[in-house]
Amino acid sequence: MDLYGELDPGSRLLMGPGPVDVYPRVLRAMSAPMLGQFDPEFTEYMSQVMALYRQVYRTENQWTFLVNGTARAGIEACLGSLIAPGDKVLVPRFGRFGYLLEEICRRVGGVVVTRDQEWGQVFDLADIAASIAEHKPKVVAMVHGDTSTTMAQPLEGLGAVCREHDALLYVDATATLGGMPVEVDAWQLDAVSAGFQKCMSGPPGSSPVTIGERAVAVILERKHIEGGIQPDGYVATNGPAISSNYLDLGMLMDYWSPLRLNHHTEATSMLYAARECARVVLQEGLDTGFARHDLASRALRAGLRAMGLQLFGDPVHRMANVTGVLIPEVCGNGEQVRSQLLGDFGIEIGTSFGPLAGTIWRIGTMGHVCRKPNVLRCMNALEAVLRRNGFDTPANAGIDAAYEVYSES
Numbered sequence: 001m002d003l004y005g006e007l008d009p010g011s012r013l014l015m016g017p018g019p020v021d022v023y024p025r026v027l028r029a030m031s032a033p034m035l036g037q038f039d040p041e042f043t044e045y046m047s048q049v050m051a052l053y054r055q056v057y058r059t060e061n062q063w064t065f066l067v068n069g070t071a072r073a074g075i076e077a078c079l080g081s082l083i084a085p086g087d088k089v090l091v092p093r094f095g096r097f098g099y100l101l102e103e104i105c106r107r108v109g110g111v112v113v114t115r116d117q118e119w120g121q122v123f124d125l126a127d128i129a130a131s132i133a134e135h136k137p138k139v140v141a142m143v144h145g146d147t148s149t150t151m152a153q154p155l156e157g158l159g160a161v162c163r164e165h166d167a168l169l170y171v172d173a174t175a176t177l178g179g180m181p182v183e184v185d186a187w188q189l190d191a192v193s194a195g196f197q198k199c200m201s202g203p204p205g206s207s208p209v210t211i212g213e214r215a216v217a218v219i220l221e222r223k224h225i226e227g228g229i230q231p232d233g234y235v236a237t238n239g240p241a242i243s244s245n246y247l248d249l250g251m252l253m254d255y256w257s258p259l260r261l262n263h264h265t266e267a268t269s270m271l272y273a274a275r276e277c278a279r280v281v282l283q284e285g286l287d288t289g290f291a292r293h294d295l296a297s298r299a300l301r302a303g304l305r306a307m308g309l310q311l312f313g314d315p316v317h318r319m320a321n322v323t324g325v326l327i328p329e330v331c332g333n334g335e336q337v338r339s340q341l342l343g344d345f346g347i348e349i350g351t352s353f354g355p356l357a358g359t360i361w362r363i364g365t366m367g368h369v370c371r372k373p374n375v376l377r378c379m380n381a382l383e384a385v386l387r388r389n390g391f392d393t394p395a396n397a398g399i400d401a402a403y404e405v406y407s408e409s
């Protein structure tokens, strides 16, 4: 162990389900000097981050800000702040991350009802609507794109159903934000959280959240401010306090409000990164970025099929930024292929979890990585490695097919 050696991570092309390569502009922004958390320059950056993420989320929600911690911190902040012990929650699960939502809802005392869809499929809106009508949950917690299965659940219409039944709709958009439309206002989503290490192409470590008025009302009913910073005239509410201090959206809202009521010390470099990620994504234009992700996936999938591989899951509901492909029998659990891609070509792809571990590879085309040279590099490398592992694939078929999709565009 060379404990005193300089940090010198190898060069990689991250084409797994995340994290992915970070935009160079974002890396540069992270090396900017620290500012104090009440420095007017810094609080101005906080306000800018709120304004930028309103655009990324396509929302007017005032409460659009960052929760420190990886995407799971944003999920816990939303669910832990909306769900009080004894509240009923519906979690429709179509992959591993539905289980994560369930787990978090239970840990904060929710009474959870789950619905399951076969991995590789998504729900019909009518099925979820029937469960909402039957169970009358206070909160419906739903994953948008579940990277474990590479499927994206259509959400249009679900918000309206939730409102009809007076339920709040929380959505985990960790893996879709920046890569596929997440229309917070148009789809009537009450609370949404995401991460940076997928289509936003930032480092993991912060989570942009957006909270609508209906959700804010629930949070304010249980608002408590910790001792030592309570403003004059503060009276605690009667509602049950949010069990986590760090992930209490009520206190975080005060911290991000003009009041700047102190909570944690904002993760300064992550805030710089978040600001730059949004600027890159918005400068390209959200719709242009979605089209870039869609095109890369179509090229990748055409290439994989031409190589004789079989794609995983419902073709209509695939995420635009990660593709599941069945591991051919001759490649066993697929680990040797992954390790040769990494060791010999510097390209990382993923396998999956639970029933899909060792059954599918997951190839991501997200954010900064989602570009023609990378798709073509991946085709070339995969063909070579597959051949070495006994999978007979026609020479150049993958790269030609991917090329073709790009030339037609």
Ligand SMILES: Cc1ncc(COP(=O)(O)O)c(C=O)c1O
Residues within 6 Å of the ligand: 017, 018, 070, 071, 072, 073, 097, 143, 145, 146, 147, 148, 172, 174, 175, 195, 204
């Ligand atoms: C859909 C989804 N939700 C949540 C997470 C958890 O994110 P994190 O590891 O940043 O906490 C992931 C990570 O892969 C994800 O894909």
